[in-house]
Amino acid sequence: MKDKEDILRRARVNVGHLEGVERMIERDEYCIDVIRQIQAIQSSLNRLSAKILENHLNTCVTTAVRGDDPDAREKVLGEITEVFQAANRM
Amino acid sequence: MKDKEDILRRARVNVGHLEGVERMIERDEYCIDVIRQIQAIQSSLNRLSAKILENHLNTCVTTAVRGDDPDAREKVLGEITEVFQAANRM
Amino acid sequence: MKDKEDILRRARVNVGHLEGVERMIERDEYCIDVIRQIQAIQSSLNRLSAKILENHLNTCVTTAVRGDDPDAREKVLGEITEVFQAANRM
């Protein structure tokens, strides 16, 4: 994975923030503040997913689309539509 | 656009449903029912977008990725990451 | 409904924009531009829903929560959790 270090770093930051949410709940912090913090993590996870997708498009997808195997091509393109549709439902 | 008739039909159905929301508001229907109906339309618009993306991947994107112009390739792949990231925010 | 005129106007604007999407598809406009326009409508529908929810909270929900019927109270609060959870999936 290209940008692997950047992607890993983003994933770790989110683990840290989610542990922060755990502590907020333990300390009985105000519910709305906890929800806002969870929403901030979800936004951050969106950017993480987009980064991983960008990497995927420039490597596996490009290789498959340029390759000679129509099944491989169909598979990678179908997966993009699938995660796009799922993203809408997050 | 391949599947143009199917895509157009889906777009028209959503226009009809949104006109229905307008009438629900005019008739002072129960707020939660109006919100649920709007959410149903948003789900339907997600499927419409996914259908259009699927078509795009199989036509323009495939052509650009197989082509010899690195700028065109970068452009189409960047656009996919962009609409994916925006989808998460819908 | 308080703010009924503002809410109706917003609903109508979205009908108009969705008819615009229909025309974009008919004219074979660029897929990514169509998707972006659909995403803009979804954002606008989010604001419309939030406006309707705000109105609902200040009317029906306030009345039910201040009232003496525990079932009515439970019903209105349960509906808010429900549309909130559904919103996340849009």
Place this chain on the structure above:
Amino acid sequence: MKDKEDILRRARVNVGHLEGVERMIERDEYCIDVIRQIQAIQSSLNRLSAKILENHLNTCVTTAVRGDDPDAREKVLGEITEVFQAANRM
């Protein structure tokens, strides 16, 4: 917080799953599988937020709405509209 144990348990499960995503990235697992796993975590965070909101509605919101302070009432209701609108953008 009522249901505090259930809410805490859900938060911890998500921390564990997000650490799993970190390991998937480290081991260079297939990008689409990583994205699907992130999307599953986002769905789970939605349910966590909804659970916290439900708790909030039944405690703080009910108290404020039944209370005599119009500013407190306005504040709690405004916050619900705000997190609802943000939820749509996740």
